[in-house]
Amino acid sequence: MLLCALLILAPLLQEDVQEEELAGCRRCDYRGVTDCKDHGKELLAMEQEVLFCSEAVQCETCGGSLLVPCKRCDGGPETKQRESRLAAIRKWQQRDKPVDVHLKRSLLHLEIPQFQLIFDVPELRNGKKKIRGHEFAHLLARDLNQLFELFCQDFGCELKDFRGPERMWFWGRAEDHRSVMTRFLFSTSAGDFKMLGKNPVFSVHTHDSAFQGSVDAIHSLGLHNAAHLLLSNLDVEMWVGDRRGGWFDAGVAHAYEEALLGSSTNYCIDEATMTPNYENGRWELALAKRLKKEEQAFIPAMLPQQTGTLTEEQHAMAWSVVDWIRHQHPEILRPMLNGFQKGRSTRDLFRDTLSLEIYQVEQLWRDWVAAEYPKRAKQKKSRKRR
Ligand SMILES: [Zn+2]
Ligand SMILES: [Zn+2]
Ligand SMILES: [Zn+2]
Ligand SMILES: [Zn+2]
Known part of the structure; x- marks a missing residue:
């Protein structure tokens, strides 16, 4: 019986041995493959x-594996990797x-862990320079990866704790944005829009009057909304912005936009009559001054507000309170989110997590x-000067 099993295994073992022996050659750095040269360095x-890019x-x-078999040898340790990638x-x-089916054409898709873009x-503009959409999508993906890592570090979470992927859609043409909005987001809004909680998705027309195809505007908008999507999808599929957690929802989105870019310029305010821009997005000194001058408490007034009903200044304050938590008590971020998901109040959550009253x-x-x-x-200023 044993002999029989060995006989069956023998050819398999031989194959394994052969594969193990593939060692590549000097020309491929003993990889068995070389990097594809058709993409530019x-x-x-x-x-x-990225995990996948439909252009690559x-x-x-x-074939998108980014690797080509070495012409000088029979293969090496990375040959298998190329095959499994394909x-x-x-x-x-x-x-x-x-979405491709709906719009009847092939769209550019980019996937990274937790985000599907x-x-x-076709292109965005950076001052007078133009940048191809594909290239910009990769730059954004790189920052989204970083944002995700930072978010998970703060909230003590990992990929498996999210209920589903975050989808983010960027449209160069108004009619495409409008069309997917009606079909997938069930809204007729012409501006940027997100559906949070279950199957979260964000959609924007990049060349509308607010963004005008600007790299900076779309970059910060993307990062800001990515944080909203993540928060609405961690542990429970639920937007807490209208469940007593408006300040927390707004504050978190501003916090990660600021953490990556050094300032925050995006506001989710319902029916804003003009573009909000509190102190040009440079909030530190403005807030420090404001708090020093004013005796009255600011936090209590924020608590009953939903994300979209906070004033421009309250957005900056909400950012700052979240900023304080991120730096002083990051361990309460996730319990606070979970508390809001259960409909609990900020007062109760600070009592539970830090044994503090709101005035404290x-x-x-x-x-x-x-x-x-x-x-x-001061640090930011000197960094900018350098
Ligand atoms: Zn080789
Ligand atoms: Zn290639
Ligand atoms: Zn690509
Ligand atoms: Zn927001």
Whole structure:
């Protein structure tokens, strides 16, 4: 019996041995493969950072694996990696693409852990310079990866704790944005819009009057809304912005936009009559001054507001309170979110997590702002000058 089993295994073992022996050659750095040269050096690095890119998978040389077999040898340790990568790409290409079907054409898709982007914008502008949509989508994906890492570090979470992927759609043409809005977001809003909670999705027309195809505007808008999407999808599929957590929802979105870009310029205010822009997005010194001058407590007035009913200044304050929590008590971020998901109040949550009353939180937050923000503003200024 044993002999029989060995006889059956023998050819398999032989194959294994053969594969193990593939060692590549000097010309391929003993990899068995070389990097595909059809993507350009800078873009190749960005393609390597994403799970899938629908433009890269069209490459006739590498099929999107970004690797080509070495011409000088029979293969090496990375040969298998190339094969499994190609198999994963084939599977990915067979997934449902409801938005492509709806618009009757192939769209640019980019996937990274936790985010699925559709970027249907030929180009954006950076001052007088133009940047291709595909390239910008990769730059955004790179920052979204970083944002996700930071968010998870703060909230003590990982990929499996999110209920589903965050979908973000960018449209160069108003009619496409409008069309997917009606079909998938059930809204007729012409401006940027997000559906939070279950199957979260964000959609924007990048060239509308507010954004005008500007790289900076779309970059910060994307990061700000990515944080909203993540928050609405962690542990429970639920937007807490209208469940007593408006300040928390707004504050978190501003916090990650600011953490990556150094300032926050996006506001989710319902029926804003003009574009809000509190102190040009440079909030540290403005807030430190404001809090020093004013005796009255600011936090209590924020608590009953929903995300969209906070005033421009309250958005900055909400950011700052979340900023204080992120730096002083990051361990309460997730319990607070989970508390809001259960409909609990900020008062109860601060009592539960830090054994503090609101007036005590206000004092600690103010003391921290007075000590930290002037320092931080100075650092930012000198970093900018360099
Ligand atoms: Zn070789
Ligand atoms: Zn790509
Ligand atoms: Zn290629
Ligand atoms: Zn927001």
